[in-house]
Amino acid sequence: MKSLKDLEKMREQAKKKMAMRSDDENQYRVVVGMATCGIAAGARPVLNKLVEEVAQHHLPVTVTQTGCIGMCTLEPIVEVFDKEGNKTTYVLMDAEKAAEVVTRHLIEGQVVTEYTVGKYKQ
Amino acid sequence: MPDIAMHLLDIVYNSIRALAKMITIRIHDSEKENMIEIIVEDDGCGMDEETIQHVMDPFFTTRTTRKVGLGVPLFKEGVLATGGTFDISSTVGKGTMIKACYIKNHWDTPPLGDLAETLATLVQANDQIDYLFTYTSDTHQFCLDTKEIKAILDGVKINEPEIILWLKDYIKEGLSQ
Numbered sequence A: 001m002k003s004l005k006d007l008e009k010m011r012e013q014a015k016k017k018m019a020m021r022s023d024d025e026n027q028y029r030v031v032v033g034m035a036t037c038g039i040a041a042g043a044r045p046v047l048n049k050l051v052e053e054v055a056q057h058h059l060p061v062t063v064t065q066t067g068c069i070g071m072c073t074l075e076p077i078v079e080v081f082d083k084e085g086n087k088t089t090y091v092l093m094d095a096e097k098a099a100e101v102v103t104r105h106l107i108e109g110q111v112v113t114e115y116t117v118g119k120y121k122q
Numbered sequence B: 001m002p003d004i005a006m007h008l009l010d011i012v013y014n015s016i017r018a019l020a021k022m023i024t025i026r027i028h029d030s031e032k033e034n035m036i037e038i039i040v041e042d043d044g045c046g047m048d049e050e051t052i053q054h055v056m057d058p059f060f061t062t063r064t065t066r067k068v069g070l071g072v073p074l075f076k077e078g079v080l081a082t083g084g085t086f087d088i089s090s091t092v093g094k095g096t097m098i099k100a101c102y103i104k105n106h107w108d109t110p111p112l113g114d115l116a117e118t119l120a121t122l123v124q125a126n127d128q129i130d131y132l133f134t135y136t137s138d139t140h141q142f143c144l145d146t147k148e149i150k151a152i153l154d155g156v157k158i159n160e161p162e163i164i165l166w167l168k169d170y171i172k173e174g175l176s177q
Helices: A006-020 A036-041 A043-056 A095-107 B004-017 B049-055 B071-080 B115-125 B146-153 B161-176
Strands: A028-033 A061-066 A078-082 A087-090 B022-030 B035-042 B085-091 B095-103 B130-137 B141-145
Touching: A006 B146, A006 B161, A028 A036, A028 A043, A028 A095, A036 A043, A036 B004, A043 A061, A043 A095, A043 B115, A043 B161, A061 B115, A078 A095, A087 A095, B004 B022, B004 B035, B004 B071, B004 B095, B004 B115, B022 B115, B049 B085, B071 B085, B071 B095, B115 B130, B115 B161, B130 B146, B130 B161, B141 B146, B141 B161
Parallel strands: A028 A061, B022 B130
Antiparallel strands: A028 A078, A078 A087, B022 B035, B035 B095, B085 B095, B130 B141
Protein backbone atom coordinates (compact mmCIF):
# COMPACT_ATOMS: atom_id res chain seq x y z
CA MET A 1 0.00 0.00 0.00
CA LYS A 2 1.48 3.32 -1.08
CA SER A 3 1.29 6.38 1.14
CA LEU A 4 2.35 10.00 0.73
CA LYS A 5 5.22 9.17 3.13
CA ASP A 6 6.96 7.28 0.28
CA LEU A 7 7.40 10.63 -1.45
CA GLU A 8 9.80 11.84 1.24
CA LYS A 9 12.21 9.02 0.43
CA MET A 10 11.83 9.60 -3.30
CA ARG A 11 12.46 13.30 -2.78
CA GLU A 12 15.83 12.62 -1.11
CA GLN A 13 16.85 10.20 -3.88
CA ALA A 14 15.84 12.71 -6.56
CA LYS A 15 17.80 15.48 -4.85
CA LYS A 16 20.93 13.31 -4.74
CA LYS A 17 20.48 12.42 -8.38
CA MET A 18 20.02 16.08 -9.36
CA ALA A 19 23.25 17.04 -7.57
CA MET A 20 25.13 14.28 -9.42
CA ARG A 21 23.97 15.01 -12.93
CA SER A 22 24.12 18.81 -12.79
CA ASP A 23 26.74 19.19 -15.53
CA ASP A 24 25.77 16.06 -17.43
CA GLU A 25 23.16 17.33 -19.87
CA ASN A 26 20.38 15.28 -21.41
CA GLN A 27 21.32 13.16 -24.42
CA TYR A 28 17.89 13.09 -26.02
CA ARG A 29 14.57 14.90 -25.95
CA VAL A 30 11.58 12.75 -26.82
CA VAL A 31 8.30 14.39 -27.87
CA VAL A 32 4.96 12.60 -28.10
CA GLY A 33 1.99 14.05 -30.03
CA MET A 34 -0.98 14.15 -27.64
CA ALA A 35 -3.76 15.90 -29.58
CA THR A 36 -7.18 14.27 -30.17
CA CYS A 37 -5.77 12.30 -33.12
CA GLY A 38 -2.82 11.01 -31.07
CA ILE A 39 -4.91 10.04 -28.05
CA ALA A 40 -7.50 8.25 -30.18
CA ALA A 41 -4.73 6.29 -31.91
CA GLY A 42 -3.16 5.20 -28.60
CA ALA A 43 -0.55 7.85 -27.72
CA ARG A 44 -1.21 7.67 -23.98
CA PRO A 45 0.20 4.17 -23.45
CA VAL A 46 3.15 5.09 -25.69
CA LEU A 47 3.96 8.15 -23.58
CA ASN A 48 3.58 6.16 -20.36
CA LYS A 49 5.83 3.38 -21.63
CA LEU A 50 8.53 5.94 -22.50
CA VAL A 51 8.29 7.55 -19.05
CA GLU A 52 8.44 4.11 -17.41
CA GLU A 53 11.50 2.98 -19.38
CA VAL A 54 13.34 6.27 -18.80
CA ALA A 55 12.65 5.97 -15.05
CA GLN A 56 13.66 2.31 -14.83
CA HIS A 57 16.92 2.70 -16.76
CA HIS A 58 17.70 6.13 -15.24
CA LEU A 59 18.28 7.53 -18.72
CA PRO A 60 19.45 11.12 -19.31
CA VAL A 61 16.39 11.73 -21.49
CA THR A 62 13.49 14.20 -21.20
CA VAL A 63 10.05 13.08 -22.33
CA THR A 64 7.63 15.86 -23.25
CA GLN A 65 4.20 16.18 -24.83
CA THR A 66 3.00 18.30 -27.70
CA GLY A 67 -0.19 18.82 -29.72
CA CYS A 68 -0.94 17.64 -33.24
CA ILE A 69 2.22 16.96 -35.26
CA GLY A 70 0.26 17.14 -38.54
CA MET A 71 0.13 13.58 -39.88
CA CYS A 72 -2.91 12.30 -38.02
CA THR A 73 -3.16 9.05 -39.99
CA LEU A 74 0.35 8.09 -38.80
CA GLU A 75 -0.31 8.70 -35.10
CA PRO A 76 0.88 7.86 -32.49
CA ILE A 77 3.99 9.84 -33.47
CA VAL A 78 7.16 10.10 -31.39
CA GLU A 79 9.96 12.52 -32.26
CA VAL A 80 13.47 12.01 -30.92
CA PHE A 81 15.86 14.99 -30.88
CA ASP A 82 19.54 14.44 -30.18
CA LYS A 83 21.94 16.98 -28.64
CA GLU A 84 22.80 18.41 -32.07
CA GLY A 85 19.10 18.98 -32.83
CA ASN A 86 18.77 16.13 -35.35
CA LYS A 87 15.22 14.82 -35.42
CA THR A 88 14.01 11.26 -35.95
CA THR A 89 10.26 10.83 -36.42
CA TYR A 90 8.76 7.48 -35.43
CA VAL A 91 5.21 6.78 -36.62
CA LEU A 92 2.38 4.31 -35.93
CA MET A 93 3.87 3.63 -32.51
CA ASP A 94 2.60 1.40 -29.74
CA ALA A 95 3.95 0.64 -26.27
CA GLU A 96 6.00 -2.31 -27.51
CA LYS A 97 7.65 -0.35 -30.34
CA ALA A 98 8.28 2.50 -27.89
CA ALA A 99 10.19 0.14 -25.59
CA GLU A 100 12.25 -1.00 -28.57
CA VAL A 101 13.06 2.60 -29.53
CA VAL A 102 14.24 3.18 -25.94
CA THR A 103 16.60 0.20 -26.07
CA ARG A 104 17.93 0.62 -29.59
CA HIS A 105 17.91 4.40 -30.04
CA LEU A 106 18.03 6.02 -26.59
CA ILE A 107 20.37 3.46 -25.02
CA GLU A 108 22.37 2.03 -27.94
CA GLY A 109 22.28 5.13 -30.14
CA GLN A 110 20.99 3.43 -33.32
CA VAL A 111 17.99 4.80 -35.22
CA VAL A 112 15.25 2.14 -35.55
CA THR A 113 14.72 2.72 -39.28
CA GLU A 114 11.81 0.31 -39.70
CA TYR A 115 9.54 2.54 -37.57
CA THR A 116 10.55 5.92 -39.00
CA VAL A 117 8.28 8.12 -41.12
CA GLY A 118 10.58 7.56 -44.14
CA LYS A 119 9.30 3.98 -44.33
CA TYR A 120 5.75 5.27 -44.95
CA LYS A 121 6.18 8.57 -46.76
CA GLN A 122 8.89 9.39 -49.26
CA MET B 1 -12.07 7.11 -28.15
CA PRO B 2 -12.55 3.73 -26.51
CA ASP B 3 -13.19 4.95 -22.96
CA ILE B 4 -14.06 7.89 -20.71
CA ALA B 5 -10.49 8.37 -19.43
CA MET B 6 -9.32 9.07 -23.00
CA HIS B 7 -12.00 11.73 -23.51
CA LEU B 8 -11.07 13.24 -20.16
CA LEU B 9 -7.40 13.46 -21.18
CA ASP B 10 -8.35 15.06 -24.47
CA ILE B 11 -10.60 17.77 -23.03
CA VAL B 12 -8.25 18.66 -20.17
CA TYR B 13 -5.65 19.54 -22.82
CA ASN B 14 -8.06 22.32 -23.80
CA SER B 15 -7.72 23.69 -20.25
CA ILE B 16 -3.93 23.46 -20.51
CA ARG B 17 -4.01 25.28 -23.83
CA ALA B 18 -6.22 27.93 -22.21
CA LEU B 19 -3.28 28.50 -19.81
CA ALA B 20 -5.05 27.18 -16.72
CA LYS B 21 -2.98 27.03 -13.54
CA MET B 22 -5.49 25.08 -11.47
CA ILE B 23 -7.70 22.33 -12.86
CA THR B 24 -10.34 20.54 -10.81
CA ILE B 25 -11.58 17.17 -12.02
CA ARG B 26 -14.50 15.51 -10.29
CA ILE B 27 -15.86 12.11 -11.17
CA HIS B 28 -18.98 10.73 -9.60
CA ASP B 29 -19.62 7.11 -10.53
CA SER B 30 -22.85 5.85 -9.02
CA GLU B 31 -24.94 2.75 -9.65
CA LYS B 32 -27.60 4.02 -7.25
CA GLU B 33 -28.04 7.24 -9.21
CA ASN B 34 -27.32 5.43 -12.50
CA MET B 35 -24.84 8.04 -13.66
CA ILE B 36 -21.21 8.73 -14.37
CA GLU B 37 -20.65 12.43 -14.01
CA ILE B 38 -17.44 14.13 -15.11
CA ILE B 39 -16.79 17.74 -14.21
CA VAL B 40 -13.70 19.64 -15.34
CA GLU B 41 -13.24 23.15 -14.07
CA ASP B 42 -10.29 25.40 -14.92
CA ASP B 43 -9.06 28.93 -14.32
CA GLY B 44 -7.89 29.40 -17.90
CA CYS B 45 -8.67 32.24 -20.29
CA GLY B 46 -12.35 31.30 -20.71
CA MET B 47 -14.56 31.74 -23.77
CA ASP B 48 -17.26 34.18 -24.83
CA GLU B 49 -20.80 33.05 -25.73
CA GLU B 50 -20.04 32.79 -29.43
CA THR B 51 -16.97 30.62 -28.90
CA ILE B 52 -18.89 28.30 -26.54
CA GLN B 53 -21.45 27.71 -29.29
CA HIS B 54 -18.61 27.07 -31.74
CA VAL B 55 -16.66 24.49 -29.73
CA MET B 56 -19.50 21.99 -30.11
CA ASP B 57 -19.02 22.25 -33.86
CA PRO B 58 -16.47 19.80 -35.31
CA PHE B 59 -15.40 22.38 -37.87
CA PHE B 60 -14.22 24.79 -35.22
CA THR B 61 -10.78 24.86 -33.61
CA THR B 62 -8.46 27.53 -32.22
CA ARG B 63 -5.57 25.68 -33.74
CA THR B 64 -4.09 26.98 -36.96
CA THR B 65 -2.51 23.72 -38.22
CA ARG B 66 -5.81 22.54 -39.68
CA LYS B 67 -9.51 23.28 -39.72
CA VAL B 68 -11.15 20.63 -37.56
CA GLY B 69 -11.32 20.22 -33.79
CA LEU B 70 -12.95 16.99 -32.72
CA GLY B 71 -12.25 16.86 -28.98
CA VAL B 72 -15.38 18.45 -27.54
CA PRO B 73 -17.81 17.28 -30.30
CA LEU B 74 -16.68 13.63 -29.94
CA PHE B 75 -17.09 13.75 -26.17
CA LYS B 76 -20.48 15.46 -26.39
CA GLU B 77 -21.85 13.04 -29.00
CA GLY B 78 -20.78 10.08 -26.88
CA VAL B 79 -22.49 11.44 -23.79
CA LEU B 80 -25.72 12.43 -25.55
CA ALA B 81 -25.92 8.99 -27.24
CA THR B 82 -26.48 7.49 -23.77
CA GLY B 83 -29.30 9.92 -23.00
CA GLY B 84 -26.99 11.95 -20.80
CA THR B 85 -26.36 15.67 -20.58
CA PHE B 86 -23.44 17.86 -21.63
CA ASP B 87 -22.90 21.47 -20.58
CA ILE B 88 -20.20 24.06 -20.98
CA SER B 89 -20.16 27.28 -19.05
CA SER B 90 -17.40 29.81 -19.30
CA THR B 91 -16.44 33.36 -18.41
CA VAL B 92 -13.74 35.25 -20.28
CA GLY B 93 -10.80 35.81 -17.95
CA LYS B 94 -12.18 33.50 -15.25
CA GLY B 95 -12.25 29.98 -16.67
CA THR B 96 -14.37 27.20 -18.06
CA MET B 97 -16.43 24.36 -16.64
CA ILE B 98 -17.45 21.27 -18.57
CA LYS B 99 -20.03 18.96 -17.09
CA ALA B 100 -20.75 15.64 -18.77
CA CYS B 101 -23.16 13.12 -17.35
CA TYR B 102 -23.48 9.63 -18.83
CA ILE B 103 -26.39 7.30 -18.04
CA LYS B 104 -24.40 4.49 -16.40
CA ASN B 105 -26.40 1.45 -17.48
CA HIS B 106 -26.89 2.52 -21.11
CA TRP B 107 -25.57 0.24 -23.90
CA ASP B 108 -23.43 2.97 -25.35
CA THR B 109 -21.80 4.20 -22.15
CA PRO B 110 -18.09 3.46 -22.52
CA PRO B 111 -16.07 1.99 -19.65
CA LEU B 112 -14.29 4.45 -17.35
CA GLY B 113 -10.90 3.33 -18.62
CA ASP B 114 -7.54 3.91 -17.00
CA LEU B 115 -8.04 7.09 -14.98
CA ALA B 116 -4.71 6.66 -13.21
CA GLU B 117 -2.82 6.74 -16.49
CA THR B 118 -4.81 9.75 -17.70
CA LEU B 119 -4.01 11.72 -14.53
CA ALA B 120 -0.34 10.70 -14.55
CA THR B 121 -0.15 11.83 -18.19
CA LEU B 122 -1.68 15.22 -17.34
CA VAL B 123 0.70 15.79 -14.43
CA GLN B 124 3.60 14.76 -16.69
CA ALA B 125 2.61 17.34 -19.31
CA ASN B 126 3.42 20.41 -17.22
CA ASP B 127 4.69 20.62 -13.64
CA GLN B 128 3.42 24.20 -13.25
CA ILE B 129 -0.26 23.21 -13.36
CA ASP B 130 -2.06 21.99 -10.25
CA TYR B 131 -4.79 19.40 -10.19
CA LEU B 132 -7.43 18.57 -7.64
CA PHE B 133 -8.93 15.22 -8.53
CA THR B 134 -11.78 13.58 -6.69
CA TYR B 135 -13.49 10.32 -7.43
CA THR B 136 -16.61 9.22 -5.61
CA SER B 137 -18.69 6.09 -6.03
CA ASP B 138 -21.48 4.61 -3.90
CA THR B 139 -18.94 2.92 -1.66
CA HIS B 140 -15.72 4.90 -1.59
CA GLN B 141 -13.88 8.04 -2.48
CA PHE B 142 -10.39 9.06 -3.49
CA CYS B 143 -8.78 12.48 -3.64
CA LEU B 144 -5.51 13.68 -5.11
CA ASP B 145 -4.21 17.21 -4.62
CA THR B 146 -0.99 17.96 -6.50
CA LYS B 147 -0.37 21.02 -4.29
CA GLU B 148 -0.10 18.69 -1.30
CA ILE B 149 2.30 16.44 -3.20
CA LYS B 150 4.45 19.34 -4.37
CA ALA B 151 4.72 20.57 -0.77
CA ILE B 152 6.20 17.19 0.25
CA LEU B 153 8.50 17.11 -2.79
CA ASP B 154 10.02 20.43 -1.72
CA GLY B 155 11.33 21.63 -5.09
CA VAL B 156 11.82 18.23 -6.72
CA LYS B 157 9.76 18.28 -9.92
CA ILE B 158 6.47 16.40 -9.74
CA ASN B 159 6.98 15.25 -13.34
CA GLU B 160 10.29 13.47 -12.78
CA PRO B 161 9.77 10.05 -14.39
CA GLU B 162 10.18 8.20 -11.06
CA ILE B 163 7.56 10.38 -9.36
CA ILE B 164 5.11 9.96 -12.26
CA LEU B 165 5.41 6.16 -12.01
CA TRP B 166 4.78 6.30 -8.29
CA LEU B 167 1.81 8.64 -8.75
CA LYS B 168 0.21 6.33 -11.28
CA ASP B 169 0.42 3.37 -8.89
CA TYR B 170 -0.76 5.51 -5.97
CA ILE B 171 -3.85 6.62 -7.92
CA LYS B 172 -4.49 3.08 -9.17
CA GLU B 173 -4.46 1.79 -5.59
CA GLY B 174 -6.63 4.66 -4.38
CA LEU B 175 -9.24 4.01 -7.05
CA SER B 176 -9.38 0.24 -6.62
CA GLN B 177 -9.95 0.24 -2.87
